[in-house]
Amino acid sequence: MRSPLIALTGVTGFIGGRIARHLSLRGFRLRALVRPESKSRLPGEVPLEVCLGSLADGKALASLLDGVDGLVHCAGLVRGLKASQFDAVNVAGTERLVRLARQSPTPPRLILISSLAARQPKLSPYALSKFRAEQSLARLGEGLSWLVLRPPAVYGPGDRELLPLLKTLARGVVPILGPADGRFSLLFVDDLARAVEKALVCPEVRGQVLELHDGKPGGYGWDELPAIAEAFRGGKVVRLPLPEWSLRAAAGLAALSAWVGRSPMLTQGKVNELRYPDWVCDNNAIGQALDWQPEIQLVQGLRLTLGSARAT
Numbered sequence: 001m002r003s004p005l006i007a008l009t010g011v012t013g014f015i016g017g018r019i020a021r022h023l024s025l026r027g028f029r030l031r032a033l034v035r036p037e038s039k040s041r042l043p044g045e046v047p048l049e050v051c052l053g054s055l056a057d058g059k060a061l062a063s064l065l066d067g068v069d070g071l072v073h074c075a076g077l078v079r080g081l082k083a084s085q086f087d088a089v090n091v092a093g094t095e096r097l098v099r100l101a102r103q104s105p106t107p108p109r110l111i112l113i114s115s116l117a118a119r120q121p122k123l124s125p126y127a128l129s130k131f132r133a134e135q136s137l138a139r140l141g142e143g144l145s146w147l148v149l150r151p152p153a154v155y156g157p158g159d160r161e162l163l164p165l166l167k168t169l170a171r172g173v174v175p176i177l178g179p180a181d182g183r184f185s186l187l188f189v190d191d192l193a194r195a196v197e198k199a200l201v202c203p204e205v206r207g208q209v210l211e212l213h214d215g216k217p218g219g220y221g222w223d224e225l226p227a228i229a230e231a232f233r234g235g236k237v238v239r240l241p242l243p244e245w246s247l248r249a250a251a252g253l254a255a256l257s258a259w260v261g262r263s264p265m266l267t268q269g270k271v272n273e274l275r276y277p278d279w280v281c282d283n284n285a286i287g288q289a290l291d292w293q294p295e296i297q298l299v300q301g302l303r304l305t306l307g308s309a310r311a312t
């Protein structure tokens with residue numbers, strides 16, 4: 001019997017690349033949607049069939065889905081300023097894929113990589129777009145076997161967004177970006193990839209939105225970060241509280257980069273997310289539904305992430 005053929009979006013990004021690598025190692029055949037200008041960012045060691053095009057290209061999406069058993073939709077816009085930019089990719093792109101999947105003679109199992117941010121859609125245009133994408137899937141995906149995974153902040157080898165912060169921690173400086181009482185969950189990227197595999201092979205679990213984290217109940221507090229960094233480094237660290245006004249000022253300055261065509265990571269919406277006190281999630285539902293448990297805890301995950309960053 002031939003192994004299942006899975007369509008993937010977002011493989012040239014951090015999370016999609018690791019999902020592709022994991023699924024390939026587990027014997028799945030892969031077909032990936034890749035924008036022509038991003039071909040150089042394909043995960044080199046992963047055998048996959050390439051389908052050139054973007055989420056706006058209906059023809060490319062139809063070829064991507066032709067005859068596949070599953071679809072992992074991981075592509076997404078994570079940087080930007082305007083709601084219209086996020087919606088055009090995160091919402092409209094998801095809607096196109098769902099409509100095409102429904103038209104397929106044998107509709108694929110569909111896994112959407114959403115975000116815990118979707119739990120608080122009022123905080124930022126990004127959060128709102130991830131929430132709307134979930135809603136679109138629920139509305140348009142009737143009859144499809146779909147599942148939404150809502151990861152919290154994800155880190156691991158190949159990450160570009162959290163790496164500067166993790167490197168700063170490893171050097172002994174701990175920026176406190178969130179409120180004193182704020183708590184957040186984390187997830188190592190390969191644990192997310194294992195959850196995606198479980199989601200693909202359990203088609204009977206459908207129509208659900210599942211959160212997942214690294215197994216630390218109650219998540220991490222911003223105030224606990226110095227102790228975690230000290231345990232990781234084996235030495236003292238300096239705590240650097242960054243008040244909200246300083247983050248807002250930095251986001252204001254970063255917005256100027258939009259004038260030269262860059263999309264800043266730090267925006268007022270991102271500051272709203274950082275200052276929100278409760279980004280803790282719960283593994284009960286996913287543990288029961290998919291029999292998934294995380295394997296990599298924070299200190300080990302940090303070693304793997306920073307070790308791989310040193311090696312590149």
Ligand SMILES: NC(=O)c1ccc[n+]([C@@H]2O[C@H](COP(=O)([O-])OP(=O)(O)OC[C@H]3O[C@@H](n4cnc5c(N)ncnc54)[C@H](OP(=O)(O)O)[C@@H]3O)[C@@H](O)[C@H]2O)c1
Pocket residue numbers: 009010011012013014015016033034035037038041053054055056074075076077078089093113114115116130150151152153154155161
């Ligand atoms: N990183 C996290 O902590 C985190 C947490 C929760 C959820 N998520 C979600 O996980 C997903 C992946 O995030 P990431 O951190 O891996 O982001 P990333 O590194 O920026 O990767 C984004 C991927 O999406 C692709 N993409 C963006 N716009 C596209 C378009 N119009 N057409 C086709 N492909 C497009 C990118 O392709 P190009 O290479 O061509 O740009 C890239 O492959 C996103 O949906 C994000 O919302 C991330």
